[in-house]
Amino acid sequence: MSNYSDLLDSFAAALADDARAPAGLTSATRANIGVYRNNVRLNRIAALADAFTHVVTLVGSDYFRSLARAYVIATPATSANLHDDGAGLPAFIRGFAPAADLPYLGDVAEVDWLMLRAYYADDSTPLDRASLAGLGPERFAAASLRLSASVGVARSAKWPIADIVAMHEGGPTASLDAGGQAVLVWRENFAVRWRAIGGDEAQVVAALLNGSSIESALSLASGDPSSLLAHLFSHGLVHTIKDPENGKR
Incomplete structure (x- = not known):
């Protein structure tokens, strides 16, 4: 039988992977996991928008939210602290095909990331x-x-x-x-x-x-x-x- 820690790990992993079902999920609760996934993603996207202010100014809020959503889906969180979440965003932007016509965006994101880290250092x-x-x-x-x-x-x-x-x-x-x-x-x-x-x-x-x-x-x-x-x-x-x-x- 799984212990509580294993159940939490399984649930956390399922929040980052749409194809994964956490241990202990039942047919009655299966549909509800999508609500948790959506809330986690929305919170991460909002935190990224607060952190990468110059990038948001450059591309606009709607564009940034789409970019951040792609990043959040592709990059599972490795920390419970939302302030750690954007470490990989500059590199992600540099490889993000829709941003190819903004080749400087990833480097500006690097400045934003350093500013966030400086604030919380x-x-x-x-x-x-x-x-x-x-x-x-x-x-x-x-x-x-x-x-x-x-x-x-x-x-x-x-x-x-x-x-x-x-x-x-x-x-x-x-x-x-x-x-x-x-x-x-x-x-x-x-x-x-x-x-x-x-x-x-x-x-x-x-x-x-x-x-x-x-x-x-x-x-x-x-x-x-x-x-x-x-x-x-x-x-x-x-x-x-x-x-x-x-x-x-």
Whole structure:
């Protein structure tokens, strides 16, 4: 006989698969499973619309709901938290045939996703600058930084994602011929913020997020990366520095 946990797992799996019937279903209750499936999908679609605001603005509510419904049907939820549900949406959009005439849409969705993650990221205490006082240039270069969990970077090889986001926040009309752009996202003073950064700066941030040493990460910049590093420190986005000689500070 199935235990309660197995019944819940069976029911949850059936909500994501129209062809699947949960354990314990009877002829009297079989028709009702569709009501639960529909409610789950509607809740997921609504949560996605709230999260991907720039995408909704670009395509309109009706279009987005159709897109989100296709995503929800094709992508079973892996978390009970609706805020986790859109992780795969940018990649899904890039392969979504009806959106082929909007090739930048998936990259804009990446920015939206980072903004959502930034909003709900765990808090962190900014690094006390005094902890840097004992590091000389060589030890600082060999150290690695732990950035705030809210920090993320989106990169588009071809599309001006920063201009598109700015346009929908009251900026000038974006030109799709402007070329690829990158966006740095973070949370500060309870608000999600973003700024356009260069492609090499985006590589620096990505390397720091992956644990590279400061020297190794900064070597990816073709220009002077000091302003980017100053931005990370001045906005409280560095909460730990790992000194190879003495551990974390």
